Amino acid sequence: MKTLKINGREVTFSNEKNLLEVIRKAGIELPTFCYHSELSIYGACRMCLVEEKKKGLIAACAIPPREGMEIKTHTLKLQKQRKMTLELLLAEHERDCTACDKNGNCRLQELARNLGIEKVRFEKKDKKLPVDNSSCAILRDPNKCILCGDCVRMCEEVQGIGVIGFAYRGSNTVVTPAFNKRIREVDCVDCGQCAAVCPTGAIVVKSNIDKVWEAIYDDEKVVVAQLAPAVRVAFGEAFGLKAGTSTENLIIAALKTMGVDKVFDTCFAADLTVMEESKEFTQRFGKGERLPQFTSCCPAWVRFVELNYPSLIDNLSSCRSPQQMFGSFVKNYYARQLGLSREKVFVVSIMPCTAKKAEAAREEFITSGDPDVNAVITTQELIKMVKEAGIVFEDLKEEPFDMPFGFATGSGFIFGATGGVAEAVTRNLAEEVQKFKDVRGLDGIKEARLRKDNREIKVTVVHGLKNARDLLEKIKAGEVDYDLVEVMACPGGCVGGAGQPLPNNLIKRSQRARGLYDNDNRMQLVRARENPMVKLLYEKWLSTPCSEQSHRYLHTSYRPKRRIEGSDIRFSSEKGQMDIKVCIGTSCYLNGSYDIFKAVDKKIKENNLEDRVNLEATFCLENCNGSPCVEVNGKIVDKASKEKICRMIDELA
Amino acid sequence: MAAKQDFKRSFQRVNEIIEAHGRNPVELISILQEVQEEYRYLPEEILNYIATAMRISPSKVFGVATFYENFSLEPKGKYVVKVCDGTACHVRKSTALLNALKKKLELKEGQETTQDLMFTLETVSCFGACGLAPVMVINDEVYGKVTPEKAEKIIDEIIKEEGGRGNDQDH
Ligand code: SF4
Ligand code: SF4
Ligand code: FES
Numbered sequence: 001m002k003t004l005k006i007n008g009r010e011v012t013f014s015n016e017k018n019l020l021e022v023i024r025k026a027g028i029e030l031p032t033f034c035y036h037s038e039l040s041i042y043g044a045c046r047m048c049l050v051e052e053k054k055k056g057l058i059a060a061c062a063i064p065p066r067e068g069m070e071i072k073t074h075t076l077k078l079q080k081q082r083k084m085t086l087e088l089l090l091a092e093h094e095r096d097c098t099a100c101d102k103n104g105n106c107r108l109q110e111l112a113r114n115l116g117i118e119k120v121r122f123e124k125k126d127k128k129l130p131v132d133n134s135s136c137a138i139l140r141d142p143n144k145c146i147l148c149g150d151c152v153r154m155c156e157e158v159q160g161i162g163v164i165g166f167a168y169r170g171s172n173t174v175v176t177p178a179f180n181k182r183i184r185e186v187d188c189v190d191c192g193q194c195a196a197v198c199p200t201g202a203i204v205v206k207s208n209i210d211k212v213w214e215a216i217y218d219d220e221k222v223v224v225a226q227l228a229p230a231v232r233v234a235f236g237e238a239f240g241l242k243a244g245t246s247t248e249n250l251i252i253a254a255l256k257t258m259g260v261d262k263v264f265d266t267c268f269a270a271d272l273t274v275m276e277e278s279k280e281f282t283q284r285f286g287k288g289e290r291l292p293q294f295t296s297c298c299p300a301w302v303r304f305v306e307l308n309y310p311s312l313i314d315n316l317s318s319c320r321s322p323q324q325m326f327g328s329f330v331k332n333y334y335a336r337q338l339g340l341s342r343e344k345v346f347v348v349s350i351m352p353c354t355a356k357k358a359e360a361a362r363e364e365f366i367t368s369g370d371p372d373v374n375a376v377i378t379t380q381e382l383i384k385m386v387k388e389a390g391i392v393f394e395d396l397k398e399e400p401f402d403m404p405f406g407f408a409t410g411s412g413f414i415f416g417a418t419g420g421v422a423e424a425v426t427r428n429l430a431e432e433v434q435k436f437k438d439v440r441g442l443d444g445i446k447e448a449r450l451r452k453d454n455r456e457i458k459v460t461v462v463h464g465l466k467n468a469r470d471l472l473e474k475i476k477a478g479e480v481d482y483d484l485v486e487v488m489a490c491p492g493g494c495v496g497g498a499g500q501p502l503p504n505n506l507i508k509r510s511q512r513a514r515g516l517y518d519n520d521n522r523m524q525l526v527r528a529r530e531n532p533m534v535k536l537l538y539e540k541w542l543s544t545p546c547s548e549q550s551h552r553y554l555h556t557s558y559r560p561k562r563r564i565e566g567s568d569i570r571f572s573s574e575k576g577q578m579d580i581k582v583c584i585g586t587s588c589y590l591n592g593s594y595d596i597f598k599a600v601d602k603k604i605k606e607n608n609l610e611d612r613v614n615l616e617a618t619f620c621l622e623n624c625n626g627s628p629c630v631e632v633n634g635k636i637v638d639k640a641s642k643e644k645i646c647r648m649i650d651e652l653a
Numbered sequence: 654m655a656a657k658q659d660f661k662r663s664f665q666r667v668n669e670i671i672e673a674h675g676r677n678p679v680e681l682i683s684i685l686q687e688v689q690e691e692y693r694y695l696p697e698e699i700l701n702y703i704a705t706a707m708r709i710s711p712s713k714v715f716g717v718a719t720f721y722e723n724f725s726l727e728p729k730g731k732y733v734v735k736v737c738d739g740t741a742c743h744v745r746k747s748t749a750l751l752n753a754l755k756k757k758l759e760l761k762e763g764q765e766t767t768q769d770l771m772f773t774l775e776t777v778s779c780f781g782a783c784g785l786a787p788v789m790v791i792n793d794e795v796y797g798k799v800t801p802e803k804a805e806k807i808i809d810e811i812i813k814e815e816g817g818r819g820n821d822q823d824h
Binding site for chain 1: 660661664665668696697698699700701702704705706708709710711712713714715716719720722
């Protein structure tokens, strides 16, 4: 055990990665903006400055603890220094706190209060940058950004994408997507994790509360809510309960008080998903086709594949997520049971997740203008609504879910934690009742095996899209071999979704997951196929898993998506009779499209066709499975070759 | 016609440049420098292409391209005219010089580059040649003690050399 001194008192430490952790363990709270234990160390906000006897002022987050150090955390000089740093940040910052979504949850506000800032001595920046309202999941207001870089590192290090980055320099520095594009125009997957780490209101979750109130107060509408597993084990945190405490019956009571007509359980839809997904797996595994099968419950992951791994799109399970299965059977089946047209039923999902907002808006899930899921609100939004409605949490009396979609087996609950979907599917495949604890917990990559009919099924689980990317690269390189792969975009799975209450750190995430497994342990039925209500739905409506009917209502399809809007490379503004666009998006590029470009260019020159042929280079024609692609007069030519395109030019000439 | 061919050529140069640097992200800055020499600025779609070809995120490339002052994301003229507005030059009436140039080049408020992509007018804060104030630099050539009249004459000479102002160019 090594020791150092903090404010004159001896403190022991072992392998803490920096001074900050040692100081916090000693029970002293140092302010920080840019430090997250899960991200790399940036040391930019200068809030965690401390005084070391020999070294003077140092940033506690960026320095490892050393034997014999003598640290002071709260001298007069430091207090002054921190106040000054904070004031400078505030000077740059939009100060309209009461109208901010983060009001009451904002680190900047909190620290300003704690450090006793009464007034900001610096002039406010007058330049106002545009607010980015383009995404269904997040709202970006760069005027509230303090440049701590938390979101940048989250998106790059944990999600492996790098949608947003620092641009420009000095006082013009901003955090922005490439070329100042809007979020919707680039390769954001809507996971919202950037909003979950943003200490201010610069990136927040897009709110759908108003839509829900509107529906509740509309007498014409029957409002049907579904409650995701991860929400119930986090909701109570806002009311002083420990993370992991199950509060579904209180939430149901609150929703009913607000005026929601029916409250059902997304865990029921999860059981249904397991039925479909395990059947689909059995079919693929039997034929040795499209393996490994990827889970498709996480829309952020699905979009990630569509954007980045078009060649693996077929590996995704065609099952809709539980949220969308729910929307579908409520609108297409339940509404009829109620004697209503689908437009009269308003489906609201209560999710831990921001990507589900974008998922509900996908065109595949909208029938003649009416979406299967009308609104998605997060746990945080639900908490806000409860407060807006003036509901006193302590006075709520527990109420049960409505039937017929209010019952789930243990499998349905564990969907909310990383490993849960894989375990639920594997349980359903196994002959005997069996649990698969190897895929639980917060390790980046986990594995399980199941023997069935004398064959071994290899299952793996990753969470965080950076881990997913690493895995996919290995799969593509043939270095690893799996049959079933579960991916959740959020670290820890949906319990760590970006709509969960703050703080949303590793400790909270694992406590919430424990809450879900406790629920599972209490259940007698732990396999989806034992769910009597699910059986009933098959009898009455769907016939069997993966039947034609269930394919129509519970499955979907995916397609490659372009990563960035705009940006074609044009070589002139003139118009010839023939348009040739060579795709130089990643897939086509890797399949040699640049050589096609060169050959076509040469051909044009040699035959003096400059006036007649318009050559362009474009980024992704969203037809990556046919790469390399060339678009000729508006029609895409799959698996294009130089020869083929040159022949087409000859035909024209 | 000529311009069209040049852009295709430039695009092929971009590929050669990327290859020559072995697609190494560490060499991004040098790659951008060379690409800028080709286009005289860094077009968005070319930056995007570089990101694709090098398998880095466009936001990274954008970050680097906007961080260094030497990079420009706006088209630049063939001749970049820089007028020093440092203290010494300011005292020696660099503002009058700047205004005269704006008028001569028919630049509107906020516009830096002429329509025909011939000239770009910029200010800098000190070339370190204060003895020659006011100083003007066109591409690599330094002109000292420049009066508005002298500046106009220099511009006229360039235009003559180029065979007149370009109504015949693409906009
Ligand atoms: S929502 Fe996710 S993918 Fe989009 S910018 Fe934020 S962290 Fe990146
Ligand atoms: S892991 Fe869960 S909460 Fe996170 S984006 Fe995916 S579905 Fe949403
Ligand atoms: S990269 Fe998507 S179609 Fe070419």
